[in-house]
Amino acid sequence: MSKLHPVIERVTDRVIERSRPGRRAYLELMEIEGERHRDRNTALPCSNLAHGFAAAGEDAESIATRRGPNIGIISAYNDTISAHQPYGAYPPQMKIYAREVGATAQVAGATPAMCDGVTQGADGMELSLFSRDVIALAASVGLSHAMYDSVAMLGICDKIVPGLLIGGLRYGWLPTIFIPSGPMPSGIANKEKQKVRQLYAEGKATRAELLESESKSYHSPGTCTFYGTANSNQMMMEMMGLHMPGAAFVTPDSGLRKQLTRAAVHRLAAITRDGDDYRPLAHCVDEKAIINAAIGLLATGGSTNHAIHIPAFARAAGVQIDWGDIAEMSKVVPLLCRVYPNGSGDVNHFHAAGGMGFVIRELLDAGLAHRDIMTVGGGDLSAYAQEPWLDGEKVAWRDVGPSGDAEMLRPASEPFQSEGGMRLVEGNLGRACFKTSAVQPERWTIEAPCRVFDDQAQVAKAFAAGELDKDVIVVVRFQGPRANGMPELHKLTPPLGVLQDRGYKVALVTDGRMSGASGKVPAAIHVSPEALGDSGGNWGPLAYLRDGDIVRLSAEDGTLSTTADLSSRQPAAAPKPAQGMGRELFGMFRANADEAEKGGSAMLAMAGL
Numbered sequence: 001m002s003k004l005h006p007v008i009e010r011v012t013d014r015v016i017e018r019s020r021p022g023r024r025a026y027l028e029l030m031e032i033e034g035e036r037h038r039d040r041n042t043a044l045p046c047s048n049l050a051h052g053f054a055a056a057g058e059d060a061e062s063i064a065t066r067r068g069p070n071i072g073i074i075s076a077y078n079d080t081i082s083a084h085q086p087y088g089a090y091p092p093q094m095k096i097y098a099r100e101v102g103a104t105a106q107v108a109g110a111t112p113a114m115c116d117g118v119t120q121g122a123d124g125m126e127l128s129l130f131s132r133d134v135i136a137l138a139a140s141v142g143l144s145h146a147m148y149d150s151v152a153m154l155g156i157c158d159k160i161v162p163g164l165l166i167g168g169l170r171y172g173w174l175p176t177i178f179i180p181s182g183p184m185p186s187g188i189a190n191k192e193k194q195k196v197r198q199l200y201a202e203g204k205a206t207r208a209e210l211l212e213s214e215s216k217s218y219h220s221p222g223t224c225t226f227y228g229t230a231n232s233n234q235m236m237m238e239m240m241g242l243h244m245p246g247a248a249f250v251t252p253d254s255g256l257r258k259q260l261t262r263a264a265v266h267r268l269a270a271i272t273r274d275g276d277d278y279r280p281l282a283h284c285v286d287e288k289a290i291i292n293a294a295i296g297l298l299a300t301g302g303s304t305n306h307a308i309h310i311p312a313f314a315r316a317a318g319v320q321i322d323w324g325d326i327a328e329m330s331k332v333v334p335l336l337c338r339v340y341p342n343g344s345g346d347v348n349h350f351h352a353a354g355g356m357g358f359v360i361r362e363l364l365d366a367g368l369a370h371r372d373i374m375t376v377g378g379g380d381l382s383a384y385a386q387e388p389w390l391d392g393e394k395v396a397w398r399d400v401g402p403s404g405d406a407e408m409l410r411p412a413s414e415p416f417q418s419e420g421g422m423r424l425v426e427g428n429l430g431r432a433c434f435k436t437s438a439v440q441p442e443r444w445t446i447e448a449p450c451r452v453f454d455d456q457a458q459v460a461k462a463f464a465a466g467e468l469d470k471d472v473i474v475v476v477r478f479q480g481p482r483a484n485g486m487p488e489l490h491k492l493t494p495p496l497g498v499l500q501d502r503g504y505k506v507a508l509v510t511d512g513r514m515s516g517a518s519g520k521v522p523a524a525i526h527v528s529p530e531a532l533g534d535s536g537g538n539w540g541p542l543a544y545l546r547d548g549d550i551v552r553l554s555a556e557d558g559t560l561s562t563t564a565d566l567s568s569r570q571p572a573a574a575p576k577p578a579q580g581m582g583r584e585l586f587g588m589f590r591a592n593a594d595e596a597e598k599g600g601s602a603m604l605a606m607a608g609l
């Protein structure tokens with residue numbers, strides 16, 4: 001068995017040490033809660049219990065007499081978001097699978113699920129990050145019925161998995177499995193789609209041509225096929241051992257998908273407190289599992305959104321991890337994958353080439369991931385270094401061979417880069433993330449005069465007027481959690497991509513987010529502290545920048561700085577919080593949110609986590 005890399009060991013020890021009081025308090029609470037709910041039927045008075053099974057039909061008696069485990073399903077189903085559309089059919093099917101092993105299943109609750117693709121560049125995007133916390137709250141409400149012995153989480157997309165995980169972790173005495181439904185089949189190549197978008201941005205393609213190309217990309221139920229936030233979530237659930245092994249990227253209507261879901265339900269009946277293989281979520285998600293999630297992100301060049309979500313869900317488990325920890329590991333975790341936007345193939349091609357089983361085997365063999373974590377699949381993370389297949393009617397697992405496509409997936413001994421896909425940049429403009437995996441190394445350093453904007457629409461206008469046809473660092477500020485909920489600014493990619501292709505040195509600096517689908521243009525994102533002042537009147541450095549200031553952004557030497565003297569300036573006036581599209585209702589989330597590096601969450605901050 002390979003020895004753990006000393007840097008991974010050092011970072012893990014540091015995270016364990018830093019988290020000691022929080023982790024202890026969390027585990028103590030979970031232990032007390034688990035004991036209190038050990039026998040849910042005596043814990044719940046009869047009238048309460050009867051309310052809970054009144055509509056359970058043929059399962060009512062079993063629930064009433066506690067004949068077998070009762071699985072709570074938290075579903076983020078809706079049929080507008082393509083990845084979640086298949087979930088509509090899941091609960092009735094899951095109830096049948098539960099009965100096969102003497103268990104029952106009930107839908108404990110539903111959560112919202114928003115699609116960042118639908119809301120990209122639109123007002124609704126300002127609710128997106130906070131929707132993660134709404135989902136955590138909604139999951140918590142569902143589980144508060146206290147009727148369950150284990151939990152099935154039905155959620156895939158960007159904020160949904162982190163939100164479900166945060167909610168689930170507060171019920172961490174319950175064993176919990178995430179059940180994905182898989183990617184849609186590949187449509188038009190993602191690079192083709194981007195090309196048409198750039199042509200449209202330049203006025204060289206019509207709206208009809210653009211819509212035709214987009215509909216060839218987004219064309220059926222299932223997760224979008226680029227390696228963005230949703231698919232990075234799936235990767236993380238594998239790295240943390242919270243899926244059935246290898247469930248991430250099996251297409252929605254395949255027989256294998258069905259059998260994986262069936263196996264997950266059977267497993268949920270087997271790993272409860274009453275059995276002899278108890279696997280509570282609180283013990284599965286420990287410091288090592290959280291470190292594994294970050295390592296997976298680095299090794300695969302995953303979504304930058306997880307630089308925000310990992311610290312957030314870690315807090316829900318009593319663990320503190322920050323960008324310094326992730327950046328230190330990035331120096332030794334090699335980049336093993338090139339999936340669009342970091343390459344040209346999509347997640348279906350990635351899966352066919354060996355997928356997550358290959359990545360996990362390589363990381364484990366090179367001592368770059370923690371093997372000794374408690375997983376839901378059984379045993380430790382070794383089970384996830386395999387791939388599922390159909391042996392007759394049943395799912396079985398087998399070893400993964402060599403990479404089926406060296407342009408997309410490489411062994412740890414011959415990686416695409418000797419380091420991971422993300423770097424920390426910092427200086428007198430703050431601290432930010434730079435996703436290196438999608439950017440050509442010759443663009444890792446950009447130094448140029450900046451143009452400062454207070455929203456993305458102003459950038460589009462300046463681009464259309466030709467004002468950005470030069471070497472420029474585009475600063476988009478007042479996009480942090482407190483200012484406007486920290487939207488993704490992915491709509492900036494086509495115009496900035498056009499400028500880059502015209503031969504200019506371009507970069508983006510923002511306290512907002514980019515999408516997991518963003519790439520190509522160098523960007524310092526999630527700049528912390530954000531520009532908008534906090535309750536103590538401390539404004540972030542971006543609030544003091546002016547047009548023409550020289551800004552240096554370098555992933556090579558880890559810099560984000562300006563030569564301008566900001567000390568004698570007043571901060572710029574911040575735009576007023578926007579109204580409409582429900583944004584006014586989210587005032588309390590904005591007012592109390594903490595910095596992106598901590599997860600950008602009012603809910604966690606106010607909970608004292």
Ligand SMILES: O=C(O)[C@H](O)[C@@H](O)[C@H](O)[C@H](O)COP(=O)(O)O
Pocket residue numbers: 115116117118120158190224226227228229230303305488490514515516517
């Ligand atoms: O973080 C993400 O992964 C994105 O938010 C993603 O959820 C969204 O759908 C993209 O905006 C679409 O990306 P394309 O530009 O590839 O269509």
